[in-house]
Amino acid sequence: MAFHFLQLHTLTPYAGALLNRDDAGFAKSLRFGGTTRTRISSQCLKRHWRTYNGPGGLHEIELPESIRSRRTFDEYVVKPLVEDGLEEAAVRAVTHAFMAELLGESPKAKGKKDKKDDAAEQAAHTSQVTVLGRPEVEYVKEQVRSLAPGLGSKGDALEKQAAKVVQASLDKEAKKNLSAMTMPAGLSAALFGRMVTGDLLARTDAAIHVAHAFTVHEQEQEDDYFAAIDDLVQEAGELGSGHINTTELTSGLFYGYVVVDLPLLVSNLTGCERSQWHEADRGVAADLLRRFLHIMATVSPGAKLGSTAPYSCSHLVLAEAANQQPRTLANAFLRAVRAKEDILEETYRALSAYVVAADNMYPWQGARCYAGMGPVDAIDMPAERKGTIDDVKAWVGERVLES
């Protein structure tokens, strides 16, 4: 069964770090269940995940032929216009002329590049990939719709006429507009969205929702008093330090939560209509989400890299696929978890008990799996237990691809 929503939950520990701070330099916090928790803001998490370009990053994805080639335009621009009664040859010619302008392959644009280089080689060398979603495809379709009926030529003359008509319709501002459409954003824009303009119809909405992460227990913080010593001053025989200050250090087990809107992600990647996401190519979406889960579980959102080395991995990764209204499991930690012996074990118990209670009240109709470290036997909930994060990633990929 194809599910609309993917929900990813993580429990990630960080010790002695200052991951995300406010304008006063203190760790961001959150009042929850009557106690204060340490927090990592949604935008902080998103930024680090979006800009990660290490191994396993989104930039490594090879776009398949269907997205890289003209098939998107044939399927979502040419076909619907022909179905609306427009003449096919004219529509095709104008679409291709428009696309050449958009992707920088028009004779004018080509002339600017080195004449020796093959256009295909150029494309292979660019690290930025052009991904066009529904708003972009709709816009191109409407431009083609207005330009195509005016053409009367046949054969090669038609191609030339189409190129001329498209060029004539684009003034300097309009060309700038098109180049803004293909501005380096690539795959991460399909997931994280594009910069918002005042035009709602041009908007690429983010396909993920990222909750602010917070500790399952009360804030554990320490003021680290430090002095910065000026070695030159010392060598000169003088006393004193160059600078004295305190900085905050916090430790915590953070609960993270992300919702993925699958139909929107597929639409952003392929340009298909949201309601047609089943028929579209979901391979890239599956690859993207497998990688994203790995990034979410292993990439630090942390600051103060040099002084705290805030690098960690999630101890628990729980993935859910469902059509029901997505909901965070935060209330499992409404009563702040107290570490009697093992805080991870207590947290696992609290989470399991909550999931069981929630399933009891609102019958669960989705699929669920998890992989965990440490006292995993304390996890007792209706979900498939997996061995490694790769198993959970594979499971996520399968959920995206199944119909």
Place this chain on the structure above:
Amino acid sequence: MATILLLQLDAPLMSFGGPMVDNRGVIQDLPGLSMFTGLLANALGWDHSQAGDLNRLQQRIRYAVRRDLPGSRLRDFQTVDFSQATDDLRVAQLVGWTTRGRPELRKGANNTIREKHIRYRDYLADALYLVALRLVPADEAPTVEDLERALVQPERPLFLGRKSCIPSERLFAGRADADSLLDCLLHHPPLQRPAGDQGPTEATVWWEDGEETGPSPSAIEAVSDERDWQTQLHGGQRFLRRSTVNLGEVHNGTE
């Protein structure tokens, strides 16, 4: 037929947006009319271009609110880094493309465009609300039945004010029949939280002035929470009444 929809607003962070002040995203004490319009439209799967449908739905919504837990305000510090890895001002200025055929540009001098911008966004933490909502007329599509189905299995993820504010519990809390929205709220038992903490026993209630009679004494509040979905601007003026009720005296259920 039960014509009142009950909604439970429970999330670690919620944002009931109010008029923005400079770089501050201010919030209000109660959820606005435009928030419910957007939330229900999101559940139904409507998109930005359906301004007519959105305006009509907003016209039909009537609601009353009971705040079981006031929570606390949180001011989130945010920085936006506009600096590009380029010295090209034309690229630095570009925000994005528009369907009007010209790109949207960032206003400002060369040096300010590339700076880090600071902004603040307020949130409501640890709060709990119950809302009774009705549509007038009741038999026009979408009906309250359509809304119930959409809330339980929404087309898109539902959020309370900002995209990061995903609810902890199911928003849909039942359907009811009562003479008035306030009556419905006053008969619904206090919302329980899993931790079982005994919250304050006094709850604040808001209802639309003139539509119903509520507990007295009550204060009057003016809000401008109607959005024109074509222009995306908020305006208008609605008058609400605000009072308090003792949760301990609230009746149990309406069976």
